[in-house]
Structure formats: C-alpha cells, structure tokens
Amino acid sequence: MTGEHQTLALLLFSAFVAVTLGITTWVSRNRRGSAEEFYAGGRLFSPMENGFAIAGDYMSAASFLGVTGLIALFGYDGLLYVVGFLVAWLVVLFLVAELVRNCGRFTLADVVAARMRERPVRIAAGTSSVTVSVLYLVAQMVGAGSLVALLLGGTSDAARAWTVIGVGALMVIYVSLGGMRATTWIQIVKAVLLLGGTIALTVLVLMRFHGDLNRLLLTAAERSGHGGAFLVPGLKYGGDWTARFDFISLGLALVLGTAGLPHILSRFYTVPTARAARRSVVWAVGLIGGFYLMTIVLGFGAAAILGPDAVRGSNAAGNTAVPLLALDLGGGAGSTGGTVLFAIVAAVAFATILAVVAGITLASSASVAHDLYASLRRRGAMPRSEVAVARIAAVGVGAVAIALGLLARDLNVAFLVGLAFAVAASANLPVLLYSLFWRGFTTRGAVWAVYGGLVPAVVLVVLSPVVSSSPDSLFPGIDLQYFPLQNPGLVSIPLGFLAGWLGTVTSTEVPDEVKHAEAEVRSLTGAGAA
Amino acid sequence: MQPSKGRPRGAGADQESRVQPLDGQAPVPAEEAGQLRYDDPWYDALASGWGESSGDGAQTQPMVPSARTEGETGAAAADVYLEVQRSAAFQEVRRRYRRFVVPASVAFFAWYVGYVVTATTAPELMARPVAGAVNVAMVAGLGQFLSTFLLTWAYARHARLRRDRAALELRWDTQELTRGVSGGGS
Numbered sequence: 001m002t003g004e005h006q007t008l009a010l011l012l013f014s015a016f017v018a019v020t021l022g023i024t025t026w027v028s029r030n031r032r033g034s035a036e037e038f039y040a041g042g043r044l045f046s047p048m049e050n051g052f053a054i055a056g057d058y059m060s061a062a063s064f065l066g067v068t069g070l071i072a073l074f075g076y077d078g079l080l081y082v083v084g085f086l087v088a089w090l091v092v093l094f095l096v097a098e099l100v101r102n103c104g105r106f107t108l109a110d111v112v113a114a115r116m117r118e119r120p121v122r123i124a125a126g127t128s129s130v131t132v133s134v135l136y137l138v139a140q141m142v143g144a145g146s147l148v149a150l151l152l153g154g155t156s157d158a159a160r161a162w163t164v165i166g167v168g169a170l171m172v173i174y175v176s177l178g179g180m181r182a183t184t185w186i187q188i189v190k191a192v193l194l195l196g197g198t199i200a201l202t203v204l205v206l207m208r209f210h211g212d213l214n215r216l217l218l219t220a221a222e223r224s225g226h227g228g229a230f231l232v233p234g235l236k237y238g239g240d241w242t243a244r245f246d247f248i249s250l251g252l253a254l255v256l257g258t259a260g261l262p263h264i265l266s267r268f269y270t271v272p273t274a275r276a277a278r279r280s281v282v283w284a285v286g287l288i289g290g291f292y293l294m295t296i297v298l299g300f301g302a303a304a305i306l307g308p309d310a311v312r313g314s315n316a317a318g319n320t321a322v323p324l325l326a327l328d329l330g331g332g333a334g335s336t337g338g339t340v341l342f343a344i345v346a347a348v349a350f351a352t353i354l355a356v357v358a359g360i361t362l363a364s365s366a367s368v369a370h371d372l373y374a375s376l377r378r379r380g381a382m383p384r385s386e387v388a389v390a391r392i393a394a395v396g397v398g399a400v401a402i403a404l405g406l407l408a409r410d411l412n413v414a415f416l417v418g419l420a421f422a423v424a425a426s427a428n429l430p431v432l433l434y435s436l437f438w439r440g441f442t443t444r445g446a447v448w449a450v451y452g453g454l455v456p457a458v459v460l461v462v463l464s465p466v467v468s469s470s471p472d473s474l475f476p477g478i479d480l481q482y483f484p485l486q487n488p489g490l491v492s493i494p495l496g497f498l499a500g501w502l503g504t505v506t507s508t509e510v511p512d513e514v515k516h517a518e519a520e521v522r523s524l525t526g527a528g529a530a
Numbered sequence: 531m532q533p534s535k536g537r538p539r540g541a542g543a544d545q546e547s548r549v550q551p552l553d554g555q556a557p558v559p560a561e562e563a564g565q566l567r568y569d570d571p572w573y574d575a576l577a578s579g580w581g582e583s584s585g586d587g588a589q590t591q592p593m594v595p596s597a598r599t600e601g602e603t604g605a606a607a608a609d610v611y612l613e614v615q616r617s618a619a620f621q622e623v624r625r626r627y628r629r630f631v632v633p634a635s636v637a638f639f640a641w642y643v644g645y646v647v648t649a650t651t652a653p654e655l656m657a658r659p660v661a662g663a664v665n666v667a668m669v670a671g672l673g674q675f676l677s678t679f680l681l682t683w684a685y686a687r688h689a690r691l692r693r694d695r696a697a698l699e700l701r702w703d704t705q706e707l708t709r710g711v712s713g714g715g716s
Contacts, residue, residue: 076656076667080649083674087642090681094631098689217663232657232667233649244650251646255639275694278686285682289675514608517615524623525697527614527704 008339012347016193017170020354023185024178036530038387039106039366040269041180043530047276049188051283054267056187057359058085058258058284059194059291061143061352062417069318071299072311075220075230077237078299080247082292084254089288091259093281098274099436099523100265105530107363108265108428109371112435114522115515116443119375124450126371128427129262131454132420133364134400136261137357139416141167141405144353146319146413147346164405171357172398175365176391180270183358190355195291197348201322201341202294204329205301216297219304230303246485250418253489257421260428263363274526298322305329319413323349361394361401368393418487419461426453426492430500436523438504440511445504452499453492460488606711614704623696630688638681645670 036042045053063085070078104110109125141164148163174182209216217231224230237247258264268277302311302321305328314320323345327333330341369390408416431449434441461467463483467475485491522528614620649656649667656667 076649076671079671080646083642083645083671087638087674087678090635090638090678093682093685094635214662214664217668221663228657228665231663231665232653234653237650238653247650248646251642255642275689278689282682282686285678289679293675514612518608518611520624521611521614521620521700521704524627525614525620525700525704527701528708 008343009346012343013350016189016347016351016354019189020170020174020182020186023189024174024182027181027185028178033387035106035370035386035390037181038179038390039266039362039370041184043270043272045184045270045280047271047279048283049184050267050271050276050280051287052191053184053187053270054264054280054284055287055291056189056191056194056355057263057267058288059191059352060140060356060417061147061349062139062413063292063295064194064198064352065143065147065319065322065349066317066413066417068295068299068302069311069315069321070236071296072302072306072321073308073318074236075224075226075300075303076233077235077247079296080233080237080251081254082295084251085258086285086289086292088255088258089281089285091256092264093278093285095433095436096259096265097268097277097281100432101268101271101274101277102523102526102529103436103519104265104269106266106269106370107366108260108262108432109367112431112446115435115441115512115519116446121443121446122371122375124447125428125431126367126375128423128450128454129367130364130372130397131458132260132424132428133262133360133367134397134404135416135423136263136420137360137364137397137401138404138408139413139420140353140357140360141401142408142416143319143413144350144357145405146315147349147353161406165402167353167357168398168402168405170354171361172395174354174358175361175394179387180266180362183355183362184270186358187355190351191287193348193351195287197345198291198294198298201326201329201345202297202301205297205305205325208301208305208329213297216300216304220300223307224303225308242484245490246487249422249485249487249490252493253418253422253425253487256425256429256489256493258424260424260432261421262367262424262428263359266363266366267359269530274529298325301325317413357401361397364397365390365393368397419466422461422487422489422492423454423457425489426457426496427451428453429493430496434497434500434504435519439516440504441500442504442507442509442511444507444509445500445502448503449496449500452503453496456495457488457492460485460492464488607708610704610707610711614700614707619696620700623693623700626688626692626696630685630692634681634685638677641677642674645674 063082067078067081067085070081072078100108100111103114107126108129109122112125113121144167145160145164149160174186205216206213209219221227221230226235229235237243268280271277271280299321302325306321306324310324311318311321314324323342326341326345327338330337330339332338369386373389373393374386427450430453431446434449435446460483463480464486465481465484466486467480483491648670653667656665656670658666660666660669
C-alpha cells in the first residue's frame with residue numbers, strides 16, 4: 001500500500017468521524033436525559049429510517065470484508081453464509097419484531113419479565129444479553145484492528161492496539177453523549193455509504209464482464225484453480241463429517257441467532273408502533289438482501305479479476321479482497337481511480353465498524369443499566385439515575401471490549417461473529433419464543449432456558465478446537481479439546497429449548513393466566529405499549 | 531360497546547375485517563368515554579394507564595420498571611385483559627396471525643435446513659448443471675433469496691390487510707377499558 005492510499009483513506013475516515021461527532025453533538029442538544037430518549041431515541045423514527053438503521057446495524061465489516069473474501073477463496077461455501085444471514089430475518093419478521101415492540105420497553109428482559117417474577121428473569125436475560133454483546137463487540141474490534149493494520153501497511157502491534165483503543169473511545173463517545181438518537185443517525189449514514197460503495201463496485205464488476213454473469217462465474221471458477229468445484233458447496237466445509245456438522249451448526253446459529261441479538265431487538269423500540277416495526281423490517285430485508293446479492297457478485301468478481309492467489313497473498317483469510325478489487329477496478333495500483341476507490345472502500349469499512357460497535361455498546365449498556373443494575377441495586381434511587389448508569393455502563397463496556405479486543409486480536413473475525421450468533425440463538429431465542437408463545441411458561445423455565453443455553457454454548461466453545469490444541473487456536477500449547485465442532489449451535493440451541501421446557505414442567509409455580517392474557521393481548525394488539 | 535366519537539376509522543374497510551365488536555364488556559360511562567382522547571398511537575404510550583404516571587412517564591418510572599400495574603387498579607385492569615383475550619374479536623386476530631405465521635415459519639425453516647443439509651451432504655446433486663455455469667446449487671441459493679423476499683412481502687401484505695385494522699380497534703377498546711377501570715388513567 002502506498003502513502004497516497006493511506007493519506008486519502010485517513011482523510012475520508014477523519015471526515016466520517018467528524019460528521020458522526022457532529023451528528024452526536026447536534027442531536028444531543030436540548031435533550032432531557034430521559035430513558036425513553038437515551039435507549040429508544042424518543043421512539044419517533046420512521047419505518048424507512050429505522051429500516052436503514054437496522055441494515056446499518058446488521059451489515060457488519062464481517063460480511064462486507066469477511067464473507068466477500070470467503071466467496072473469493074472458497075466460492076460457493078462463502079455464499080452459504082449470506083443465505084443464512086438473510087433468511088434469519090424471516091424469524092425476526094414473523095415471530096419477534098412486532099410482538100417485542102408491543103411487549104417491551106427497552107430490552108429483551110422487559111418482554112420476558114412482564115409475565116414472570118422480575119428479578120431472577122431480568123438478571124438472567126441481562127447477563128446473556130451482555131455476554132452476546134461483548135462477544136460481538138470483540139469481533140468487531142478485532143476486525144477494526146486487523147483492517148487498519150492491513151490498510152496502513154505495517155502490521156505493527158502498536159498501530160493495531162491504538163486502532164482498537166481509538167474505535168473503543170469513539171463508540172463510547174457516540175453512545176454516552178448521543179444515546180440512541182445519535183447511534184441511529186450514524187447507522188443510517190453508514191448504511192447509505194456502504195450501499196453506495198457496494199453498488200458502485202458491483203456495477204464496475206458487471207461492466208468488466210459486459211453484464212454477462214455466466215462469464216463472470218466461469219472466469220471465477222477457471223481462475224480459482226478448482227474448476228467446477230468452485231461453484232459447488234464443499235471446498236471449505238466438505239471433507240470429513242466434523243467439518244460438515246460444523247457447517248450445519250453454523251447455519252443453525254446464523255438463522256436463529258439474529259432474532260436474539262440485543263442490538264437488533266433494541267432497534268424495534270425506536271419506532272412508534274408494531275406496524276412501524278414491521279415496516280422497518282421489510283425495509284431492512286430489502287436493503288440487506290440487495291446488499292448480500294451484491295456481495296456475491298463482488299466475491300466472485302474478486303475471484304475472477306484478482307484470482308485467489310492475489311487475495312490470499314494480501315491476507316490469508318481473504319479479508320482484503322474487496323479493497324484489492326476496488327484498487328483493480330479503479331484502474332490498478334498507482335492510478336488515480338484505483339487510489340480513490342481503494343480509499344473510499346477502506347473508509348466505508350471503518351464507518352461500518354464504528355456504526356456497528358456503537359449499536360452494540362448502546363444495547364449492552366441498556367442491559368447493564370436497565371436489567372442488571374436495576375435488579376441488583378436496592379429500589380428507591382433517583383429515577384433519573386438509570387440513564388446516568390447507562391452512560392457509565394457504556395464506558396465500562398467500552399473498556400472491557402477494548403481489553404478483550406487487544407487480547408483476542410489474533411482470533412478469526414468471522415468465527416467470533418458466528419460464536420456471538422450461536423450464544424444469542426442458544427440463550428436469548430428460546431426464552432423469547434417461549435414467553436411470547438407458551439401459555440404455561442414459568443419463571444423457573446425462563447431462568448433455565450437462559451442459563452441452559454448460555455452455559456453450554458460458552459463451555460462448548462472453551463472445549464472446542466478454537467481455544468486449544470489446534471495450530472490456529474487461542475492457546476495452541478494446551479489440550480482442552482473435548483468437543484469437535486468450532487460452532488456450538490447444533491448442540492447448545494436445542495439444549496436451551498430443552499432446558500426451558502424442563503424448567504417449566506418441573507416447577508411448582510402455577511402459570512399466571514391473567515399475566516399471560518395481558519401479555520398476549522398486548523403483544524398482538526399493542527394495547528398499552530410503551 | 532359503541533364506537534366512540536373521534537375514533538379513527540377508515541372508510542370501506544370494515545367489510546375486509548370480519549371482526550366482531552367486543553361484546554359483554556363493562557360499559558364505560560358515557561361522559562367519561564366521551565372525554566377519552568383518541569390520540570395518535572405515536573403518543574398514546576405515555577397516557578396508557580399502565581400504572582405509570584402519564585406525560586413524563588419515562589422520568590418517573592421506578593428503578594425496576596414494571597410492565598404491569600400494581601395494586602387494586604391492577605386487578606381490575608387484569609380482568610379487562612382476560613375479557614379481551616376471551617373476546618371473539620381478539621381470538622380472530624390471533625387466529626389470523628397464527629394461521630399465517632405457523633405454516634410460513636415451518637415452511638421456510640424446513641426449506642432452509644433442507645438446503646443447508648443438502649449442500650453439506652450431497653454436493654453431487656448440487657453440482658448438476660442447469661444452464662451455462664449455473665448449477666442446482668446456484669439456483670437453490672438464489673431461491674433462498676427469492677423465497678425470503680416473497681415471504682416478507684406476503685407477510686406484510688397479510689398483516690396490513692387482515693390484521694392491522696382489527697388489532698388497532700382492539701387496542702383502542704382495551705386501552706379505553708383499562709382507563710375506565712383505573713379511574714380514567716390520564
């Protein structure tokens with residue numbers, strides 16, 4: 001990477017940071033610090049705005065850089081990821097979005113606690129939400145660190161560390177000063193930038209092949225060196241049965257995890273009604289689906305235009321496929337067009353990371369302040385202090401994420417994201433679906449469902465090849481591996497559902513008919529919704 | 531209960547929703563019902579009589595925000611919810627929701643799991659050419675995109691035409707009743 005690239009990329013990125021800080025100060029002027037304002041942005045966003053913000057929250061650097069790279073290297077197996085990422089939205093749309101909007105106020109725990117004894121349920125759901133958020137956050141921070149290291153040439157540890165610290169500091173500023181309103185606008189701006197950049201690159205790829213998708217695929221298959229196998233599943237996840245089960249496990253986690261991600265759930269509270277929540281999901285499905293269709297073209301385009309060797313040469317995991325593709329499409333290294341496109345793509349990737357981490361930090365600070373702090377502290381404190389706690393929690397979560405991001409900087413980003421999805425699907429989804437749809441669900445069932453998914457998911461990861469006894473694991477030296485799969489979803493998601501059922505049937509608590517009636521009427525009609 | 535003055539009601543859509551009006555509800559005193567505000571739903575939240583004082587509810591909420599009403603007004607409001615839950619109108623809304631969501635969820639989940647399992651276990655089948663470079667795997671993958679878009683559209687349409695109006699009616703009625711029993715909440 002030449003100095004020109006770096007200067008222009010840094011310039012564009014500084015411009016984005018300046019704009020977002022401007023948004024933060026602008027939206028936080030004259031605002032009372034109410035919880036409604038801080039967690040939900042006043043609940044007055046339009047469906048279109050929220051749809052863009054959801055898309056901005058969801059399309060992470062892992063999909064923009066990681067999945068495109070996977071397609072460029074492994075062909076069809078990368079495409080399987082995008083399918084899971086998109087189909088997951090049907091779970092959100094059908095079963096979660098509207099009902100959660102109607103039942104809850106700010107967090108996942110609100111929905112569950114409405115029917116149960118509040119304290120244990122809030123503590124459980126709050127704990128799992130914070131765990132999921134921190135995992136997801138670490139993935140994004142690690143991604144930011146390696147991206148900067150790659151783009152700025154050197155892979156020096158100091159540059160990486162300062163990037164992680166810088167990203168962490170920025171996200172804490174956005175969230176603690178601007179709350180949901182600033183976060184939402186940052187995500188909208190980012191979604192527009194990301195979609196604009198992706199559309200431009202896709203058009204250039206298609207122009208290169210004169211709009212002939214068939215030739216694009218054939219060229220990609222030919223240059224990959226795998227021939228027809230490049231367009232068929234199996235290059236990455238073929239092989240032995242462990243790899244195949246690993247893929248099925250990942251597929252389940254992807255499709256079921258989205259509906260349990262706290263930062264996605266919290267987005268539904270920013271619109272006035274359930275109908276608006278539904279319409280924002282429809283917007284989001286359109287935007288996200290279009291985006292992923294374009295990443296497929298970009299991935300095969302990178303394979304066809306650059307070839308896997310060039311992609312792998314720059315970054316073994318393929319994370320730099322898109323910036324390299326931009327450089328080539330703009331006219332190659334040294335040309336003005338190439339420099340500009342490369343810088344734009346790099347800046348968009350930074351913007352993507354910043355917007356996503358802001359959303360996650362906000363959701364986890366809401367879980368800490370609204371669920372954990374409120375349940376663990378004695379009652380009777382100043383009502384207003386909850387927002388103050390949330391602001392402090394944002395700083396705390398930021399600090400934890402920076403520390404873990406520095407520790408985990410050599411972990412694979414896509415893996416960490418898959419892990420966050422698996423924990424969300426195991427710990428958050430069962431309790432959410434049971435409390436929305438099961439009349440007889442009890443407090444014990446809710447608590448068991450959360451811990452029964454959370455604990456196996458985390459323990460199985462610790463015992464997996466990711467942590468120990470394989471060359472790319474976190475601690476290659478020690479041998480703790482008792483579980484063969486990298487992604488725990490295949491085992492831990494059913495365990496979460498099973499634990500919830502078991503806890504319910506073994507509890508002596510009689511399910512409260514009245515509260516169930518209230519929850520059901522509220523969830524389907526919106527009566528009394530916050 | 532009679533529809534009150536000022537209720538937002540779209541013309542000509544009542545044939546669409548065959549929902550019965552709620553019967554057998556505790557009548558609300560006429561003058562009180564007349565004073566109820568049919569606010570825009572956007573702002574309705576703060577005046578919904580959920581045991582939190584209206585207006586600046588967000589500022590005065592207890593540290594553990596409770597989604598339910600406490601105390602004696604709570605018992606009466608709870609009866610309202612039971613009553614609404616048993617009403618034909620609510621059951622119709624719930625039936626329509628479930629009739630769409632249950633089969634559609636089963637269908638897309640089976641289609642997705644089938645796709646993932648086939649992709650990992652039967653690559654030979656997926657490799658079968660369809661046209662040019664396009665093989666069964668490509669068609670199936672794009673089919674997942676297409677089915678997601680179609681189901682999203684179908685769900686939104688179904689909800690808009692078959693549920694929204696009836697659910698909104700129920701929302702007003704329920705809030706009116708809870709306000710009635712808690713002494714005109716706002």
